[in-house]
Amino acid sequence: MGELVVSHKNIIDKDTRRLISNRYHRVTKAINAMFWNIDSDSKNSLYVGSYGRNTAISTSDIDILVSLPRSKYDQLNLHKGNVQSQLLQAVKSAIEIPYSRSEIRADGQVIKINFFDNVKFEILPAFRKVDLFGNLLEGYDYPNTNMGGNWEATNPKAEQDAIRDKNNNTNGLYRDTCRHIRYIRDTFFSSYHLPGIVIDSFVYDAIGNWKYVGNGEPTAKKGDYEKRLLNYFNQINTLGRMNLSSPGSNQSVETINSTDCLEKVLTKIAI
Structure with a gap:
């Protein structure tokens, strides 16, 4: 795992x-x-x-x-x-x-x-x-x-507001995922290029309806969420480029030099 x-x-x-x-x-x-x-x-x-x-x-x-x-x-x-x-x-x-x-x-x-x-x-x-x-x-x-x-x-305020709302709606899973990807990047792939705005924008889109759940609610199998992230990356990665926009401000995010590292990180997390 x-x-x-x-x-x-x-x-x-x-x-x-x-x-x-x-x-x-x-x-x-x-x-x-x-x-x-x-x-x-x-x-x-x-x-x-x-x-x-x-x-x-x-x-x-x-x-x-x-x-x-x-x-x-x-x-x-x-x-x-x-x-x-x-x-x-x-x-x-x-x-x-x-x-x-x-x-x-x-x-x-x-x-x-x-x-x-x-x-x-x-x-x-x-x-x-x-x-x-x-x-x-x-x-x-x-x-x-x-x-x-x-x-x-x-427009940083629009980004911060959108991310706060996303994190609240996922019961904290959003920010934990963004921080975890940074941790894996810096621990295993520190020589690669992967800016924070790429991470935060990717997770914002990839997380879908996933969230932390409380006691008594049905939960997914261990690793299913991480595989979801990797599968989503594979869906949107076209010739080393992803079409991402920053949360809230919807400004285009440059990804052409980031896909290699993000793929390695997500693979490390999921497999």
């Missing part, structure tokens, strides 16, 4: 969460000071990624979205060249003020901070979307410095 799905509650201990929180507030304070000219360590930021979706494990990076004034977005778009890269460098400079001794670099869409204790942060600068009249909308525009630079969209 394979490495069947098990509960992964409290997989990030309280001391680590306290450390993460402290660093989150220091980063937020630095961003607010430079871009908003206010003294706040809580406004204009939120946890996103696996940590924000509550599907992270102890090896997961900590993703933070920092919201910047929309006027900065308008100002950047008046400039020539890779303005997205210019923005990342400005955000990097702000973060270097409280963390001058840490390894900090701009990489694609984020600023990466590698701390001495191997906790890794990724900071995503973003701008709230607005309508034609300047009214705030749900969702953000964020920079991608690759291929000369462009703006992309994300």
Whole structure:
């Protein structure tokens, strides 16, 4: 029998969460000071990624979205060249003020901070979307410095809300499955590429009507759920690509470099 799905509650201990929180507030304070000219360590930021979706494990990076004034977005778009890269460098400079001794670099869409204790942060600068009249909308525009630079969209709140509802409807099976897949990935296939958003989006679709059941309710045979996950993967995998959308926001998820690892993980779990 394979490495069947098990509960992964409290997989990030309280001391680590306290450390993460402290660093989150220091980063937020630095961003607010430079871009908003206010003294706040809580406004204009939120946890996103696996940590924000509550599907992270102890090896997961900590993703933070920092919201910047929309006027900065308008100002950047008046400039020539890779303005997205210019923005990342400005955000990097702000973060270097409280963390001058840490390894900090701009990489694609984020600023990466590698701390001495191997906790890794990724900071995503973003701008709230607005309508034609300047009214705030749900969702953000964020920079991608690759291929000369462009703006992309994300809606982390919609993702988090959808995942919370899915987890509640499955009595916790959803998040346990996402965390278990991460655990198997990092334990047995750490050299392969499999981002958290691919895992969370796949499980969101693959889980179907499966859920944890209470005493007295009929249960499936051991291993049936894990085989369901593998079978679903085989159904949607076409030439190394899966058609996945992020929960809630329904934005397309890039999977072309992730199918090999996901197949190995699901096979490990089911067989």
